[in-house]
Amino acid sequence: MNRYGIQIILLLTMLLAPPVAQAQESEGSPDASTEIPVKGIIQAAGPVELLFTIYDREEEGRELYSVTATVPVEENMYFGSINVPDELFRGRRTVYIEAARPSEPAIGLEARSQFTKPGGRPAKRANESVSILGCSLCYSCGGSYPIFSGAFVTPGLGTKERGRSCSGDVSSRADFRPHLCCQNVSL
Numbered sequence: 001m002n003r004y005g006i007q008i009i010l011l012l013t014m015l016l017a018p019p020v021a022q023a024q025e026s027e028g029s030p031d032a033s034t035e036i037p038v039k040g041i042i043q044a045a046g047p048v049e050l051l052f053t054i055y056d057r058e059e060e061g062r063e064l065y066s067v068t069a070t071v072p073v074e075e076n077m078y079f080g081s082i083n084v085p086d087e088l089f090r091g092r093r094t095v096y097i098e099a100a101r102p103s104e105p106a107i108g109l110e111a112r113s114q115f116t117k118p119g120g121r122p123a124k125r126a127n128e129s130v131s132i133l134g135c136s137l138c139y140s141c142g143g144s145y146p147i148f149s150g151a152f153v154t155p156g157l158g159t160k161e162r163g164r165s166c167s168g169d170v171s172s173r174a175d176f177r178p179h180l181c182c183q184n185v186s187l
Contacts, residue, residue: 031085032085032086033083033084033085033086034083034084034085034086034088034089034117035081035082035083036081036082036083036084036095036097036115036148037079037080037081037115037140037148037151037179038050038052038069038071038078038079038080038081038082038097038099038113039077039078039079039080039113039139039140039151039177039179040077040078040099040109040110040113041076041077041078041109041110042073042076042077042078042099042109043076044073044076044078045073045076046072046073047070047071047072047073048070048071048073048078049068049069049070049101049102050068050069050070050071050078050099050100050101050102050109051066051067051068051099051100051101051102051105052066052067052068052069052082052097052098052099053065053066053097053098053100053105054066054084054088054095054096054097055095055096055097055098055112056092056095056096057096058096058111058112058114059112061096064088064095065084065085065088067082067083067084068102069082074176075174075176077175077176077177078099079151079177082097089117093116093117093119094114094115094116094117094146095114095115096112096113096114096115097112097113097114097115098112098113110164111164113140113141113142113164113165114140114141114142114143114146114165115141115142115146115148116141116142116146116147116148118147134182134183134184135149135180135181135182135183136161136162136166136170136180136181136182137159137160137161137162137170137178137179137180137181138161138162138163138164138165138166138178138179138180138181139161139162139163139164139173139175139178139179140164140165140166140179140181141165141166141179141181142164142165142166142167142181143165143166143167144166144183145162145166145181145182145183146166146181146183147181147182147183147184148179148180148181149179149180149181149182150179150180151177151178151179151180152177152178152180153176153177154175154176154177154178155176156176158172158173158174158175158176159172159173159175159176159178160172160173161173161175161178162181166181
């Protein structure tokens with residue numbers, strides 16, 4: 001099977017799987033949280049501790065929340081997820097995540113990543129149907145494709161995808177953990 005056949009199978013698998021970024025408890029619960037995927041480039045190997053700060057804007061803006069987490073690093077790419085309180089999304093669906101080393105919290109490793117929380121209530125699994133309007137493989141979600149709908153590993157192949165925040169044209173990249181990002185997902 002050629003490389004594109006494998007990517008199509010993986011894409012279909014991701015479309016039928018439940019999204020990773022979802023509320024962990026009911027929306028009304030004071031302890032409800034949302035899991036946000038994090039990913040970026042760092043000159044390191046093995047697990048690394050990073051400070052993730054959530055802002056209300058892509059540049060400057062107000063700090064909403066911060067958390068320190070240890071994430072794995074492979075081939076100079078960190079990846080993982082952080083849990084943030086659902087109260088961060090009151091009055092907004094989109095936040096921006098900046099990663100920094102805890103010893104240098106004012107120096108972001110890269111530009112902030114966008115995360116948009118899917119709206120609406122999750123569908124019941126027994127009755128589930130999936131409708132997807134415009135999805136793309138991207139380094140990270142944002143821009144015209146803000147909804148994170150899953151991630152997967154492409155062993156040894158890299159992938160054809162858009163860049164950070166789903167920007168630019170589709171091109172071959174050495175990204176072994178592409179994100180499936182959509183314009184609108186309704187379950």
